[in-house]
Amino acid sequence: MxxxxxxxxxxxxxxxLTACGSVEAAQDAASDDAGTDAGAGDATAAEDAGGEAPAGPVTLTDARGEELRLDAPAAEVVGLEWGVVENLVSLGVMPVGVADVTGYTNWVQAAPLDDGVEDVGMRGEPSIDALVALDPDLVISTTDLAPNIIEQIEEFVPVLVVRGADAERPIEQMRDNLELTADAVGRGEQAQTLLExxxxxxxxxxxxxxxxxxxxxxxxxxxxxxxxxxxxxxxxxxxxxxxxxxxxxxxxxxxxxxxxxxxxxxxxxxxxxxxxxxxxxxxxxxxxxxxxxxxxxxxxxxxxxxxxxxxxxxxxxxxxxxxxxxxxxxxxxxxxxxxxxxxx
Structure with a gap:
């Protein structure tokens, strides 16, 4: 043999190295109706010398072209896609909730989750009740999630949408998603360090x-x-x-x-x-x-x-x-x- x-x-x-990833069935491959490129976040807050995001409003434009305004950089965040979650953890922001914690743990070992992170259902079908119960400042999803689900979540919690991927510019899209997520949580300096x-x-x-x-x-x-x-x-x-x-x-x-x-x-x-x-x-x-x-x-x-x-x-x-x-x-x-x- x-x-x-x-x-x-x-x-x-x-x-x-602290983690890694997975094989998914065909239905977990790319969505054909992904949204537009993630716009660069216009964050008004910057990190202080200790790396913590100070209070202050943050204005962002997401992959849908929607403008999102937060009173302060988000601290309590739910991530509904594993790439989003990896970026949050890498930036030093442990999410309070994650879609499919077990799957993430098996596939994304580069940025491990703390034991207390709550599971909020599947990536394509999150539990709105579970994520709302966590009372997050922000939910971050991708254009792969059905628009009607995003709209339901937005009735309770602000949602930032990043583009899942772009075959015309895959590496650049990955960088854009990190930077937009960093703007939302006030971790711009950490993002630049990761990219360097x-x-x-x-x-x-x-x-x-x-x-x-x-x-x-x-x-x-x-x-x-x-x-x-x-x-x-x-x-x-x-x-x-x-x-x-x-x-x-x-x-x-x-x-x-x-x-x-x-x-x-x-x-x-x-x-x-x-x-x-x-x-x-x-x-x-x-x-x-x-x-x-x-x-x-x-x-x-x-x-x-x-x-x-x-x-x-x-x-x-x-x-x-x-x-x-x-x-x-x-x-x-x-x-x-x-x-x-x-x-x-």
């Missing part, structure tokens, strides 16, 4: 790949799920956040078919992988949620085992818990794991 390597995060690496650390991680990763002679190498990134005996495969195009980050590292994303307009994802099956040729095949799975459809579902599959990268042993499962749709901390984890995979 051909070997599938598990990429081990190197000890003593530059990035201090991300830029440093990208530059360092690109240098490691160049030093290893792997610059320009072709790669693909996939996840998947099993439906009976069939394995469905989801490919991350250059319009996906992780696919774009791979190219920032100096690699060539070989899956150049068009993906969806938001998350840059495309669906295929094992037959669709034929013709990829000489690539680094990277994938991620999660033992806590769905297992490993590649190792469990494709072992013994004649088509899979005849693929050049499988025959060569260039198939790498990335560590569990790197959220491919997250913020800077998850991207840093992906950078480290990818560098390890293509240079080892």
């Amino acid at each position: 051909r070997r599938i390597r598990l990429v081990v995060l190197a000890a003593g690496a530059v990035l201090a 650390e991300l830029d440093a991680a990208l530059a360092d990763g690109a240098q490691q790949i160049a030093d290893a002679g792997a610059e320009g190498d072709a790669f693909v990134l996939a996840d998947g799920w099993m439906e009976g005996s069939n394995v469905s495969i989801r490919m991350f195009t250059p319009g996906s956040l992780a696919g774009a980050v791979g190219e920032e590292l100096g690699l060539d994303n070989a899956w150049d078919a068009e993906g969806d307009p938001d998350y840059g994802l495309a669906q295929t099956d094992v037959e669709g992988l034929d013709g990829l040729g000489d690539v680094h095949f990277l994938y991620y799975a999660n033992d806590q949620a769905g297992g490993d459809p590649f190792a469990e579902g494709l072992t013994g599959n004649a088509i899979w085992e005849s693929l050049p990268f499988v025959e060569r042993g260039d198939v790498d499962r990335l560590p569990d818990g790197i959220w491919m749709f997250g913020g800077p901390r998850s991207v840093e984890q992906f950078v480290e794991a990818t560098v390890t995979a293509v240079t080892s």
Whole structure:
């Protein structure tokens, strides 16, 4: 049986990792009706020397073009999408409520939640009663949540909506979402620090790949799920956040078919992988949620085992818990794991 390597995060690496991410079924892929780009928040409050947001009004324009005014930077916040939650935690604001705490914990290990964070239901169907009971200052969602649900929440609590993703500018959208969230909670300085650390991680990763002679190498990134005996495969195009980050590292994303307009994802099956040729095949799975459809579902599959990268042993499962749709901390984890995979 051909070997599938598990990429081990190197000890003593530059990035201090605290968490990671997941595989989702097809219905958790991108929404086709995502809203407009998140506008830069016009926050009137700035952090003091201790990093705490002072009192003062905050005016924001969200991804819907809606203006939102808060009497002060939000302190008690509910997050309804995991990328939003990761950004809050990374900024030093622990949310009081999160949609699907268990799922977040399994998939987004870069920014762990405190034990006291309340679960407010599923990401696509939050419990309005549960989140209102927390009496938050603000709810932050994405354009993936149905507009009628957002409108129901807004009857009780202000809602800030960020765009979930944008395949035309995936990295820039991730940055915009962090900055808009930071404006809402008065953590602009922390956001800039996170982005500077991300830029440093990208530059360092690109240098490691160049030093290893792997610059320009072709790669693909996939996840998947099993439906009976069939394995469905989801490919991350250059319009996906992780696919774009791979190219920032100096690699060539070989899956150049068009993906969806938001998350840059495309669906295929094992037959669709034929013709990829000489690539680094990277994938991620999660033992806590769905297992490993590649190792469990494709072992013994004649088509899979005849693929050049499988025959060569260039198939790498990335560590569990790197959220491919997250913020800077998850991207840093992906950078480290990818560098390890293509240079080892």
